[in-house]
Amino acid sequence: MRSLVGLIAVIIAATLYLYLLSLYLPAGPRRRPPASAESEHVETEKSGQTADEPSRLTFPSDLEELRELAELLQFYKTEHTGYVLLLFCSAYLYKQSFAIPGSSVLNILAGAIFGPYQGLLLACVLTTVGSTLCYALSQAFGKQYIMNLFPDKVSMLQRKVEDNKDCLFFFLLFLRFFPMSPNWFLNMSAPIVNIPITFFFGSVFIGLLPYNFICVQTGVVLSEVSSLDDLFSWERLFQLMAIACMALLPGIFIRRLSQRRLKLDTREHNGLITDKKVQ
Known part of the structure; x- marks a missing residue:
């Protein structure tokens, strides 16, 4: 019961922090009227009125809203x-923790706002730090609850960790490159199956690098296009294909390495890996 109360207290404190941070939101720019409405906008300004509405931060649901949010930020x-x-770091760590x-979406925004290099570095650091905070919260408050909720998955992951303890870091990289179980489950169950935090930290940073790279570069591309026609031009498609190929290279290397060193005679079952039955 203490662990549950402690976890609720942490969540409330973090939520209150984000709320207080949002209270200091500076005054935003006003939306520019469409080109077809410029003359009407000028006339309303002359009459002492304004047709502009202040921009607001909203969660994007399509390409246009994503572009508007990126421009606003x-x-x-x-x-x-x-x-x-x-604000961006706080929201990202809150979500990840x-x-x-x-x-x-946050990785795409990182690319659109901070550019390809700073955005990628920021996404990788925040992903790693946020996942490590999730690891710490699970270790401090959630061990018993996770074991009660996912007993089979935890025990299966524990056995695979023990089978690959001689090359544990590469096994963790394999799980990040080829997620047989959701990343959130790996983050929360890692302290339960005795994965050292140093191995965990490094595997998250390197293992999620291709995923972060693709998302950030997509954000860079989206910030440069003005319509879906521009997005599906040959130049943009070639650029996206090149990004995907570059992100696949580390995965190919890890997969080949896993075939030689890791004990992965497995199949996917209920979101986690299980042994194949010997015929």
């Missing part, structure tokens, strides 16, 4: 760099 970054960085879906 780029404005904030120009005028309030420290605030945007703090409590295993909340949405890392792909």
Whole structure:
């Protein structure tokens, strides 16, 4: 019961922090009217009125909203760099620490706002730190609950960790490159199956690098296009294919290495790996 109370207290404190941080949101830019409405906009300004509406931060549901959010945050970054960085890092760590879906959207925004290099570095660092915080929260508060909720998956992962303890780091990389179990489950169950935090930290940073790379580069591409026609041009398609090929190279290397060193005579079952039966 103490562990549950402690976890709830941490969640409440983190949520309150994000809420207080949002109270200091600077005044945003006003939306520019469409080209077809420019004349009407000028007339309303002359009459002492304004047709502009203040921009607001909303979760994007399509390409256009994603572009608008990226442009809005780029404005904030120009005028309030420290605030945007703090807000983005806080939201990312909150999501990652409590295993909340949405890392792909945040990675795309990182590429659109901070560019290909700073965005990738930021995404990799935040993913690793956030996953490590999830590891720590599970170790401090969630061990018993995770074992009660997922007893079969935890025991199976424990056995695979013991089978590959001589090359544990490469086994963890394999699980990140080829996720046979969701990343959130690996983050929470890692302390239960006695995975050292140093191995965990390094495997997350390297193992999720291709995924972060693809998302960030996609954000860079989306920030440069103005319509779906531009996105599906030959130049953009070739660029996306090149990004995908570069991200696949580490996975190919790890897969070949796993065939020689890791004990992975397995098949997927209920989201986690299980042994094949010998015929």
